[in-house]
Amino acid sequence: MSGTLRPTDREYGAALAVYLTNGGEPALKSAYELGRRALSTGLGILDLAAMHHRALERLGTRGLGEPLDAIQRRAVEEFLVECLSPFEMVQRAFSEANSALRRVNETLENETHRFARAVHDEVGPLIVAVHFALEGLARELPAASSGRMAEVRSCLNQVEEQLRRLSHELRPMILEDLGLVPALRFLAEGVSIRTGVAIDVEGLESQRLAPAVETVLYRVVHEALLNVGKHARARSARIRLVREEKKVWCSIADDGNGFEPPKALDGHDGGGLGLVGMRERLDALGGTLQISSQPGRGTELLVTIPLEA
Numbered sequence: 562m563s564g565t566l567r568p569t570d571r572e573y574g575a576a577l578a579v580y581l582t583n584g585g586e587p588a589l590k591s592a593y594e595l596g597r598r599a600l601s602t603g604l605g606i607l608d609l610a611a612m613h614h615r616a617l618e619r620l621g622t623r624g625l626g627e628p629l630d631a632i633q634r635r636a637v638e639e640f641l642v643e644c645l646s647p648f649e650m651v652q653r654a655f656s657e658a659n660s661a662l663r664r665v666n667e668t669l670e671n672e673t674h675r676f677a678r679a680v681h682d683e684v685g686p687l688i689v690a691v692h693f694a695l696e697g698l699a700r701e702l703p704a705a706s707s708g709r710m711a712e713v714r715s716c717l718n719q720v721e722e723q724l725r726r727l728s729h730e731l732r733p734m735i736l737e738d739l740g741l742v743p744a745l746r747f748l749a750e751g752v753s754i755r756t757g758v759a760i761d762v763e764g765l766e767s768q769r770l771a772p773a774v775e776t777v778l779y780r781v782v783h784e785a786l787l788n789v790g791k792h793a794r795a796r797s798a799r800i801r802l803v804r805e806e807k808k809v810w811c812s813i814a815d816d817g818n819g820f821e822p823p824k825a826l827d828g829h830d831g832g833g834l835g836l837v838g839m840r841e842r843l844d845a846l847g848g849t850l851q852i853s854s855q856p857g858r859g860t861e862l863l864v865t866i867p868l869e870a
Contacts, residue, residue: 567602568595574616580640581620581633589643596644606648613641662845688721723755733779741775742766745782745800756790758815764802770809774866777842778802778811781850784835785813785862793817793860807868814861822852839864 573595580588599609617637620629629637695717699710736744742765749760769775782800789798795817802811839862840850848866 566598567604568598568612570612570615573612574619577613577616577637577640578620581629581636584636589639592640592643593646596647599644600647600651606645609644609648610641613644659845662841665841684724685721688717688724691717736775736779737772740765740769741778742802744775744779745802748779748783748786749800752786752790758789758793758795759797760786760789760800761797762800762802765804765809768804770804770868773846774809774868777846777848777866778809778864780842781839781862781864782811782813784839788835789813789815789817793819795859804868809866809868811864812861813864814859816859819854819856819858819860821856822854 576588576591576595580592596609599612692714695710695714699707702710733744733747735747742762745762749762752758753760770778786798789795793815795815798813798815800811800813802809836850836852842848843850843864843866846866848864851863851865852860853863854860
């Protein structure tokens, strides 16, 4: 059998007839090979089930119109199970990979929280110490230096404010306490202050989602807004959230310079834009990411996550 050709109804029916007549491992192995080829050429389980049904219809009865006996019915089941085994193996591998991806994302989330706590608990006291040191130094310096000292204090205050805001963005307690939309508005405000991009957030005003879904959406939007600030040269951006019966979707759109998605996804730019990380986070929840962008026409990311995952 060729490993590249899609199995046909006739081929499937012939292999099934051989197994019903002779049995044996070689005939059963042909069922596995048919399933493997069906999988590799894009056929799904329903396609294979339909092929199996048509083969049974053609076989109809054995001998002089006698129906299949119990032994042959069992053989038919064995043939179909063996044919479907490649699909089961892929499903198991996908489940294991998905579980591993969830664990990786949990580890990353924990590390992010640890870094945010370090910024808050360790850097914060250092900045306070610098403030005290500057006060003592100001008393020793001549009055003519007071203006320069005020500039230094102003810069230090800005650094402190930026670190505090970044710490909250990395470990958004507001996300846990108030929900996704307030957290995204806080995030958008910080990005707007740093980049000058006007960002609007709308939707899901009083609705809460599962914690894992809220965390992933927050991280994806966070990465997308970083891209807007660093790469898009946009004047405005809009985040829209909509919850449907079985899914939630989030749109992040900007009026920036856009890019060519195929080049970004198959080259190194995809990593630089954070698209790979976004998709990995979404994959862990069965979510998807669609990118619509053209040079000079802005960009829209459409994120969809099933709520039953």
